[in-house]
Amino acid sequence: MRVRFHGAAGEVTGSLHRLEYEDRQVLLDCGLIQGGGNEDARNAAGFGFDPRQLDAVVVSHAHIDHCGRLPLLVKRGYSGPIYMTAATADLLRIMLEDSARLAAADAERETRARQRRGEGKVEPLYLLRDVIDTLKQVKPLEYGERREILPGLTLRFEDAGHIIGAAIVELVYQQRGKRKTLVFSGDIGPNAAPILRDPTAMHEADLVLMESTYGDRCHRNRADTVKELGAVLRQAREDGGNVLIPAFAVGRTQEILYWMARYFREWELEQWQINLDSPMALKVTELYQRHINLFDREAKELFAKGLNPFAMPNLRLISDVQDSMALNKRASGQIIIAGSGMCTGGRIKHHLRHNLWRENCDVVFVGYQAARTLGRQLVDGAEFVTIYGEKIRVRARRHTVGGLSAHADQNQLAAWYGHFHQRPPVCLIHGEDAARRALKEKLEAEFRAEVRLPKPGQVAKF
Structure with a gap:
């Protein structure tokens, strides 16, 4: 099995990772890229794979940098199931409808400016009808529920404590005596934050994909x-x-x-x-x-x-x-x-x-x-x-x-990783390089973990 990284590998936004095994492909998140000056062009560019070849999509939570390109994925041919928690499913409609309206307004504003320069029309990234099509493909799960989403591949969500409905993703492949477990942290919330529960401790994995947004600092009390x-x-x-x-x-x-x-x-x-x-x-x-x-x-x-x-x-x-x-x-x-x-x-x-x-x-x-x-x-x-x-x-x-912050800090991220038995290899994603490097040093020093800092296009095998 392998994970191919397409987005949020060396930066915070644009979450996009693909699990590949045998002839199957499962996409983890499909987020909007935010900031950078050229984000419009990057969001409109190809995904780096054919959406029609995907077998399933799993979404960790409803922040737009984790779900904001789902309608574009559907618009370009993906017609399969999109799995998320029930609360995330409720939030998704709100987030994507708002995103479509903002995209339409931005496109209209840019079109007016371009027309004054004698240039052509700008099309929005996607329309409300694409959002409606996307929502029809959503399959909600409750926390702790296990569901076989592909032959031999079981999905489970646990509470990430980040926003309402945010999930840690566990994918377990068990076939012909083989068992492999991938854990994707999504965005991990801090401990003892108000309103929401603390993130769930996970214990078993062969590979961990872990966010590192605040991997180089600790929050104030x-x-x-x-x-x-x-x-x-x-x-x-x-x-x-x-x-x-x-x-x-x-x-x-x-x-x-x-x-x-x-x-x-x-x-x-x-x-x-x-x-x-x-x-x-x-x-x-x-x-x-x-x-x-x-x-x-x-x-x-x-x-x-x-x-x-x-x-x-x-x-x-x-x-x-x-x-x-x-x-x-x-x-x-x-x-x-x-x-x-x-x-x-x-x-x-x-x-x-x-x-x-x-x-x-x-x-x-x-x-x-x-x-x-x-x-x-x-x-x-x-x-x-x-x-x-x-x-x-x-x-x-x-x-x-x-x-x-709704994100765990360096110490909290390290503590969350510390619950894993056998100290599995970890790929640090969803963080700028300085934050990833700092968290890498801490995990190596504290747990002797094997830590990788993937870039877009790179592959992690497990």
Whole structure:
């Protein structure tokens, strides 16, 4: 058996890996590439294999960098089953419909610009009808359920603790006395994060594909991070401006609201108008409430007491475009939580365009910012950025609150790997090279593990 790497091998986004054995092919994830300047061309390019030759697709979770090219895969001929957890299946519709709408809007905007230059039309990556076709092929499984998806090949999902529905993927091939086990971590969540359960410990594997997003660093203590967030909000209130929080619609938004509700009085949040300006985040937040059975004990107890962190008295849920635009008429008193988390699209870009030049504005980054994204430019201290063709001077204060990550840090990743018996070989993926190298050194030193850093096109045999 072998795994061929096509994406997220040396970078964080664009998850795409292919299991090959005998005459069978199983695709692990089919994610959108984000950032880099040439992402549109890379996303539209060929996959490096014929989608019509795939026998099955397995998706770890519904973040767009893990599922965002599924409709393109179907559009180009894949007609087989797409396996994921039941909660991921619920999320997938929201994520892909939003992705299709954004792609259509971007294509329309680029077409207008090109037509003014006498150039041709731009086609979106895929359409809503491609999303509908994709959803028809989804086959949901519950955590812990074992299902034979191909002759001799059994699939099992376990909780990854990353976002609602996120899974660790186990594929076991057993035929003619042979047994091989592949474990794909997907994205591993941190221990003791609010709302969701801790990631499941796995014990048996012949090869492990493990994410390494934060392989070169350790997060701040979560309690200290929450205190820092409160201090930033209190200082911002004294400064008299707006607070912008770019946040992923899935996971990060819900955690931010959780902490705001929990410390509502201590942080004097009644003095703010809190705006959740993301139609997708609104749908996701509603979905979270339908999957309370997947929450950890503390979150279940909170809901059982009737304390809903998603229903604060001054929380305004904004879906209408006109209401979103109206937010930019006010220069103070607002907390605006909007996507996308890396500022690559969505409504946050409009709010940044209207607020970055204000000295009393605060921008709070609560998640990972991939290389060459607008979010990374701002985190790295850029004095000027370009948004929708307009060059903007950045005077706003920028805060990086890293302890709220939905990803495990270096120590937590190493601890997760440490549960495996016999210390199987591990391929580090979903991380930039510096992060992968650092985690490789730690795993080698701590466990004497055989660690590989695959590049696109390379193969790992097991």
